Amino acid sequence: MNVTEPQGISGVEENLDPLFLRVCRNEAVETTPLWIMRQAGRYLPEYRRVREEHDFLTVCNTPDLATEVTLQPIRRFDLDASILFSDIMVPVIAMGADITFAPGPVLAEPIRDESAVRALGRPDAADDLGFVMETLRNLRRELPQHVTLIGFSGAPFTLAAYLVEGGASKEFASLKSLMFQEPVTFHLLMEKLALVVVDYMKAQIDAGAQAVQLFDTWAGLLSPADYREYVLPHVQRIVEQVKRPGVPFLMYGNGTGGLLELFEEAGVDIVSLDWRVDMAAARSRISPGIGVQGNLDPIALFAPPETMPLRVRNILEGAGTESPHIFNLGHGISRHTPIEGVEALVRAVHDEGRRIRREAADAIGNS
Amino acid sequence: MNVTEPQGISGVEENLDPLFLRVCRNEAVETTPLWIMRQAGRYLPEYRRVREEHDFLTVCNTPDLATEVTLQPIRRFDLDASILFSDIMVPVIAMGADITFAPGPVLAEPIRDESAVRALGRPDAADDLGFVMETLRNLRRELPQHVTLIGFSGAPFTLAAYLVEGGASKEFASLKSLMFQEPVTFHLLMEKLALVVVDYMKAQIDAGAQAVQLFDTWAGLLSPADYREYVLPHVQRIVEQVKRPGVPFLMYGNGTGGLLELFEEAGVDIVSLDWRVDMAAARSRISPGIGVQGNLDPIALFAPPETMPLRVRNILEGAGTESPHIFNLGHGISRHTPIEGVEALVRAVHDEGRRIRREAADAIGNS
Numbered sequence: 001m002n003v004t005e006p007q008g009i010s011g012v013e014e015n016l017d018p019l020f021l022r023v024c025r026n027e028a029v030e031t032t033p034l035w036i037m038r039q040a041g042r043y044l045p046e047y048r049r050v051r052e053e054h055d056f057l058t059v060c061n062t063p064d065l066a067t068e069v070t071l072q073p074i075r076r077f078d079l080d081a082s083i084l085f086s087d088i089m090v091p092v093i094a095m096g097a098d099i100t101f102a103p104g105p106v107l108a109e110p111i112r113d114e115s116a117v118r119a120l121g122r123p124d125a126a127d128d129l130g131f132v133m134e135t136l137r138n139l140r141r142e143l144p145q146h147v148t149l150i151g152f153s154g155a156p157f158t159l160a161a162y163l164v165e166g167g168a169s170k171e172f173a174s175l176k177s178l179m180f181q182e183p184v185t186f187h188l189l190m191e192k193l194a195l196v197v198v199d200y201m202k203a204q205i206d207a208g209a210q211a212v213q214l215f216d217t218w219a220g221l222l223s224p225a226d227y228r229e230y231v232l233p234h235v236q237r238i239v240e241q242v243k244r245p246g247v248p249f250l251m252y253g254n255g256t257g258g259l260l261e262l263f264e265e266a267g268v269d270i271v272s273l274d275w276r277v278d279m280a281a282a283r284s285r286i287s288p289g290i291g292v293q294g295n296l297d298p299i300a301l302f303a304p305p306e307t308m309p310l311r312v313r314n315i316l317e318g319a320g321t322e323s324p325h326i327f328n329l330g331h332g333i334s335r336h337t338p339i340e341g342v343e344a345l346v347r348a349v350h351d352e353g354r355r356i357r358r359e360a361a362d363a364i365g366n367s
Numbered sequence: 368m369n370v371t372e373p374q375g376i377s378g379v380e381e382n383l384d385p386l387f388l389r390v391c392r393n394e395a396v397e398t399t400p401l402w403i404m405r406q407a408g409r410y411l412p413e414y415r416r417v418r419e420e421h422d423f424l425t426v427c428n429t430p431d432l433a434t435e436v437t438l439q440p441i442r443r444f445d446l447d448a449s450i451l452f453s454d455i456m457v458p459v460i461a462m463g464a465d466i467t468f469a470p471g472p473v474l475a476e477p478i479r480d481e482s483a484v485r486a487l488g489r490p491d492a493a494d495d496l497g498f499v500m501e502t503l504r505n506l507r508r509e510l511p512q513h514v515t516l517i518g519f520s521g522a523p524f525t526l527a528a529y530l531v532e533g534g535a536s537k538e539f540a541s542l543k544s545l546m547f548q549e550p551v552t553f554h555l556l557m558e559k560l561a562l563v564v565v566d567y568m569k570a571q572i573d574a575g576a577q578a579v580q581l582f583d584t585w586a587g588l589l590s591p592a593d594y595r596e597y598v599l600p601h602v603q604r605i606v607e608q609v610k611r612p613g614v615p616f617l618m619y620g621n622g623t624g625g626l627l628e629l630f631e632e633a634g635v636d637i638v639s640l641d642w643r644v645d646m647a648a649a650r651s652r653i654s655p656g657i658g659v660q661g662n663l664d665p666i667a668l669f670a671p672p673e674t675m676p677l678r679v680r681n682i683l684e685g686a687g688t689e690s691p692h693i694f695n696l697g698h699g700i701s702r703h704t705p706i707e708g709v710e711a712l713v714r715a716v717h718d719e720g721r722r723i724r725r726e727a728a729d730a731i732g733n734s
Contacts, residue, residue, distance in 0.1 A: 110592040171701050173666050180670035220622075223664050223697075224645040225681060255587075257624045277625040278591040297590050298538050303547035314592060330590075334538050 004107050011313070020080045020148035023293060023324045024248040024269060032316060032325055032353030033080035034346065035150070037252070038332030039073040040085045043339070044071050056101050060086045063134040064235045064273070070139055072148055076339075077346045081148040082139065083324075084204070086132060088154025088215055089162065094123035097163060110166030112178060122196055123204035132200075133207035135192045150250075151209030155216035155238075156193035158229045172221050178259060179230055186230065194234045201242045212242065213250040213272070216327075220255025220274075227259055227358035232266060239267040250293060254331055260285050275300075275330030281320030291324030298329045301341030308341075312348040316356055327353070368373040374506050384443040387447045387515035388577060388689045391615035391636060391658060399683060399692055399720030400447035401713065402517070404619070405699030407452045410706070413439050427453045430501040437506055441514055443706075444713045448515040448693075449506065449576070451571070452671065453499060455521025455582055456529065458567045461490035462559075464530060473620030477533030481543060484556045489563055499567075500574035506577035520568050520574030522583035522605075523560035524598045530556070535721045538590050543652035546597055568609040579609065580617040580639070581731040587622025587641075594626055599633060602702075606668075617660060621698055627652050642667075642697030660689030665696045668708030683723050695719070 020033040059065045070085040088103045090128050098108035164175040236281045252264045252272035263271045273294035319325035327349045387400040426432045436451040436476035456472045465475035529562045531542040546553045618630045640649050640661035686692035694716045
């Protein structure tokens with residue numbers, strides 16, 4: 001049975017429709033779904049074993065390996081979604097950029113002028129990035145039906161940040177200097193990246209991704225006014241062209257508590273929050289019906305497991321149940337995270353998610 | 368004439384009362400005051416010349432050198448305030464921590480258990496940190512009367528971040544692990560730091576500081592709920608004990624757009640904003656009468672100077688003139704900043720600050 005085309009509406013078959021997708025459609029559900037950013041990764045001993053044999057990019061580029069590591073956290077934990085194991089720089093490498101990982105992406109030659117921008121190619125997503133599509137097709141076969149498969153791409157600004165800086169940076173002065181001093185070249189770069197992102201995300205949906213997340217991890221480098229001028233139009237175009245009925249579009253940024261309204265304006269279905277904003281305050285800034293995702297501090301997984309239900313509950317109550325809420329960390333999980341912390345989190349989200357819905361139902365019953 | 372005790376209220380003598388302090392008292396003023404975080408620093412060739420001869424800590428610890436570099440930006444630019452040249456780790460070194468600069472602070476032995484916390488001493492601020500007080504006394508003699516002298520201290524959480532991590536960090540997992548797993552030890556560390564901060568800030572005011580700023584640069588690592596539980600009580604105690612009539616208390620954090628209400632709850636007079644929040648949105652979250660400071664992106668000083676008035680004006684309009692607004696960058700100035708960018712900023716703030724007040728007066732006159 002293909003879970004994107006449910007064959008009936010009887011109780012039994014409804015259960016095969018993933019919780020994640022039902023929440024995104026704002027249906028009444030039994031509990032809150034969760035997944036964890038970077039859930040396939042170094043905190044898992046089985047992932048570290050794969051990486052002893054294969055370097056990072058080989059894992060991304062080899063469908064069998066990428067499928068295997070994507071499935072690892074699903075075997076261990078009762079997660080409601082599975083995100084493709086890959087890296088945001090994968091499509092940029094296909095554009096011709098010479099990138100190595102050390103461990104973050106480093107460019108042999110940063111892209112800082114018009115000719116360097118013009119030299120970037122437009123890959124054929126289904127062909128040049130066919131290994132990603134094969135991984136997604138594998139995953140749709142291998143994943144349990146109740147687990148939603150999420151595809152993803154880096155957003156143009158975040159990709160541009162790496163391309164222009166040539167690697168990580170503290171102030172991103174090269175990126176912003178290009179943006180402020182050479183806006184035409186900057187926008188040309190953003191447009192080329194946006195075209196590739198659109199092709200890439202559409203191909204992922206064609207290959208079986210049931211939801212997509214755009215990672216604009218570095219958008220938080222910008223003031224809201226600069227985000228509106230330099231980034232928002234490109235993201236709006238991507239959302240417009242990629243969005244497909246029944247395939248939720250999620251938007252993530254880090255340090256983007258000042259940009260939530262602009263993320264909504266981009267047209268996404270779910271706005272992902274880092275842990276630096278209060279969930280209730282953030283929820284009240286976003287229109288009803290638009291969902292939120294988040295937002296536990298990743299390092300809270302280091303706290304004693306018995307403290308987890310209270311932390312989780314505060315977030316669940318802040319999000320409420322009127323509009324969609326996908327539980328997640330506010331940023332990728334740390335490689336030093338204890339497994340018990342993850343187990344406590346998964347249990348707490350599902351237990352407390354059930355409890356707040358039961359309490360709400362009882363309150364209505366008693367009134 | 369001592370500017371903290373104005374001798375009359377005639378027009379002439381009022382002009383000797385610094386613009387910065389008049390704005391903090393929420394008086395009607397002629398324009399918006401500004402200063403720049405890290406305004407004495409590496410972007411100035413005259414600072415780099417001093418540093419060719421003397422290392423960073425020697426400059427901090429030698430009153431003549433610290434006085435000289437503090438005065439350098441005041442000679443070049445029409446700034447309304449001057450901040451003591453020093454480092455937030457200076458009082459922590461006086462507590463007995465073994466710190467070197469490389470260039471950020473690095474601890475020989477990170478402080479991660481109760482015995483290490485107990486070993487930290489409580490310096491006599493006027494004596495052990497007498498060189499700072501001497502610098503402040505020098506500055507009060509040397510500075511033009513219209514320039515307000517600002518003292519400062521690092522806040523306990525930010526100091527604790529360096530002490531526990533032992534240096535810079537990406538995830539601050541050691542710090543947060545101590546906080547979540549050993550809350551008693553964590554609070555003991557925060558209490559010891561808060562005592563020292565109180566002594567230090569009071570001594571600075573005694574030595575002539577006309578305003579003080581608490582730098583909780585790393586507070587943005589925390590969720591609002593964790594800030595409230597682990598940090599706010601300590602900051603409240605500091606503000607309560609340091610605040611003195613006529614001496615504005617400013618609070619700075621980076622990435623703290625989610626904490627603005629909690630900064631106000633701490634009792635400060637002025638909440639400083641980084642550039643990641645929209646000024647008008649931030650202003651609306653803070654009570655009338657409480658001031659705001661900020662919030663230009665430091666890298667906007669790399670933009671063509673002719674674009675500065677518009678950028679500045681957007682911030683001035685967002686802040687309005689009903690409550691105090693001190694113009695500043697949202698974070699310390701970059702060492703690569705072009706001098707022309709700073710000149711354009713200073714001119715734009717004073718010019719546009721005058722213009723919006725004149726326009727407001729004209730609008731009232733015409734209505």
